[in-house]
Amino acid sequence: MMQMSQLALIAILLYLAIAAILWQQWIRPSKKALSPILLAAPALLLHSGLIGWQVFAVGGVLDFSLPNVASLVLLLVAAILTLAHQSLKSLLLLPPVYLLCAVVITPAMTDSGHYFTNFVGMTGLAIHVSLAVLSYCCMFIAALMAVQVWLIDHRLKHHGPLSGLPPLMVVNRQLSLLLRIGFLLLTASIAIGWYFLEGFFGHGQGHKAILTIIAWLIYAFVLWVDWRVGMSAKRMAIFSIVSASVLTLAYFGSRFIKEVLLSS
Structure with missing residues (x-):
């Protein structure tokens, strides 16, 4: 079974590659341009798996450390901009967002600090x-x-x-x-x-x-x-x-x- 640091490294490399490809497509538009959704899907899925591993590791208690929260936020932002890139006209924004995703995933390669929050019976806090x-x-x-x-x-x-x-x-x-x-x-x-x-x-x-x-x-x-x-x-x-x-x-x-x- 692969270590979390190895999965994080793969996700980082994928994000960097996707950012480079999309930036090239934006500079030199082509009718055969690859879909951002297809390009980003593997990285976003891998990123989601890392979030599940890091944040939702313990039932009812979530690790809301600063790197984990930043990673969760950038994952949601990247997913929204990727899926809605045509309606939001966000193709130009995708490369820098993917680069930010690569940055926030980096702490997953090390044993960073934890900030556990108990949401059991705390519906108001969860909302x-x-x-x-x-x-x-x-x-x-x-x-x-x-x-x-x-x-x-x-x-x-x-x-x-x-x-x-x-x-x-x-x-x-x-x-x-x-x-x-x-x-x-x-x-x-x-x-x-x-x-x-x-x-x-x-x-x-x-x-x-x-x-x-x-x-x-x-x-x-x-x-x-x-x-x-x-x-x-x-x-x-x-x-x-x-x-x-x-x-x-x-x-x-x-x-x-x-x-x-x-x-x-």
């Missing part, structure tokens, strides 16, 4: 965490779409080449839709966390809740302005990236310091 992960995935994808919006807008203003890039209005509509979906998920996550979790604003969690609410307020402002008077594609992209950065700091900031910097 809160699930919604938080889904909302973050949605906002992460929105931030990636925002980078694409900025790139298209920049090339339009400077008369740069647009070959291989989707129309700006299409991507901007998709960005707005992703922000609305992510905002609803984030709102539900905050509400359920506040209702079910006694230590939502305490026990070392206060800064996370405050940063999450700050990110929520930024998203609310963006969506309200866009609904009332409309917001330019560039400005929406900037706000999306800023709010996603705040949300990342809320979810991973303190744990990165504790689990990575202080433990090294």
Whole structure:
């Protein structure tokens, strides 16, 4: 039976190869281009197996260490962007996402730290965490779409080449839709966390809740302005990236310091 480190190495190599192939296909479009779904399927399945091995190893108790959570988030992001690459016009985003997947899988090759969380009898906590992960995935994808919006807008203003890039209005509509979906998920996550979790604003969690609410307020402002008077594609992209950065700091900031910097 193969060791987990060997499976992780295979997944990393697959992701690197797929990123290179798709990048080449984007630079030099061809009618015989390979489907991203077919290319990425082996890596995504192997990545899913690693997640099952690392996170869901013990019944009722999940290992939510920082590398495992990052790996789970990137797996979901990669799967969504791959399966919906035609409707989301996300072909340009796939290579960097696959590279990020290769990076977050790397800790699986070593015996990294653990952060066990017991979900037995904790339905509220399970729903809160699930919604938080889904909302973050949605906002992460929105931030990636925002980078694409900025790139298209920049090339339009400077008369740069647009070959291989989707129309700006299409991507901007998709960005707005992703922000609305992510905002609803984030709102539900905050509400359920506040209702079910006694230590939502305490026990070392206060800064996370405050940063999450700050990110929520930024998203609310963006969506309200866009609904009332409309917001330019560039400005929406900037706000999306800023709010996603705040949300990342809320979810991973303190744990990165504790689990990575202080433990090294």
